[in-house]
Amino acid sequence: MLRSRPQFRLAYRAITIALLPVRRSVYKLRLGAAALVLGALAVGAAFYAKYHAHVQVERQQSDRAEIHNRLDNFIVEGRDLLGQIKDARRALPATAADEWAQRAEIYLRDKLGERYLTRFRKEANEMYGDDASVPAPRLGYWRAVRNRIVNLEAIGAEFSEQPWRR
16 A cells, blocks of 8 residues: 555665665665655655645635525525515615625625526525515515525525535
8 A cells, every 4th residue: 555655665665775785885875864764755745635635624614614604694684674675664675685685696606606696596486485464566576585585595505514524
């Protein structure tokens, strides 16, 4: 197993040559020193590779947690907007709803890519239905915000559980 990697193969050969009977002990000494240096470099490279992999996993976990938290914030904002849209005594928050959707779209495009932006804009199926307490003139905005919240929840579910901690 150790001989399959190039660093170990070279170190193994240098040690083998150093152990051969040679008349000049200087060559043996040099080869032995080279073998030790190559072996130390190989061990150091193995430790660095393990450390680098650990750092990458930590960074991925941190990124996933940050994305999940940000999507949760968008969902909470969207639910507040749904409550405002549903309340006929309050002014229709059309500008706030449009700004919320635009901020969410920008975040999704920049952090996750166009594929998630398409999913965010997708219409929800009929399974979710309409809320009978929403006034008819406000129903269009209510559906648009509700659909985007449902889609954000689906997207956020992908980032909620760490796959390497299952």
